Amino acid sequence: MMQSQSPQPTVTVSESPQAIASTSPSPKPKSTPLSPPKPQRAEPPADQSPESAPEPEKPAEAIREVESCKVTMAKISDPNPPLNVRSTPNTASNENVVGQLKNDTFVTIRGEQEGWFQISTPLKGWISVKNTDSGCNQKVERVSFGRGGNAATISDRFVGTGSHQYRFSLAKGQTLTVSSDRGDLPIIVAPDGKVMGDLKDSQQTWSGKLSATGDYTLEMESNFKGYKYSFLVEVK
Structure with missing residues (x-):
């Protein structure tokens, strides 16, 4: 007799529904209100500088005009000494050489001709001007103050003896001031020819x-x- 088999229990597995991811939007960050920008101070460009007052006009230099100049002495200054003294003003030959002079010797000038001095002491004859040191021994010079100016600096030198006169046209009531930078003060002569002051x-x-x-x-x-x-x- 066959035994009847008892039915096997059936296991039913129920599928759990798949989890659905939540896609709810995240909350937006709160916005912070911006503060208005601070007003900035306007500055001038770097290449611009404040305007400066114009500089006052400088006085013009004094005007000096030599009215007369006479050379009466010179000093021998030859790069190849001694200097030849010639009987005639030319170097055509050495037959006209009458003597020689050492450097720093002072000579007396009698005249001048085309680059030659005629001398009378210490020898008589002719010497080349370019081989001497000389200047105006007797000089008269007119000096005028420049526009807006009231002062003039006078500088020169003597080679040997001589006299240099500087003439200024000045007015009554003005104050004349003379200051020495080198050497003694000049003699000051009034329009009537009288010497002014007792200079020491x-x-x-x-x-x-x-x-x-x-x-x-x-x-x-x-x-x-001579000397410098x-x-x-100055006149005020």
């Missing part, structure tokens, strides 16, 4: 009020081998 050898400045209108002469003198000088003239 060591005095470096003189000042005085003018009593007349006319030409005032400032004179430098040399009684020996410089002085300042």
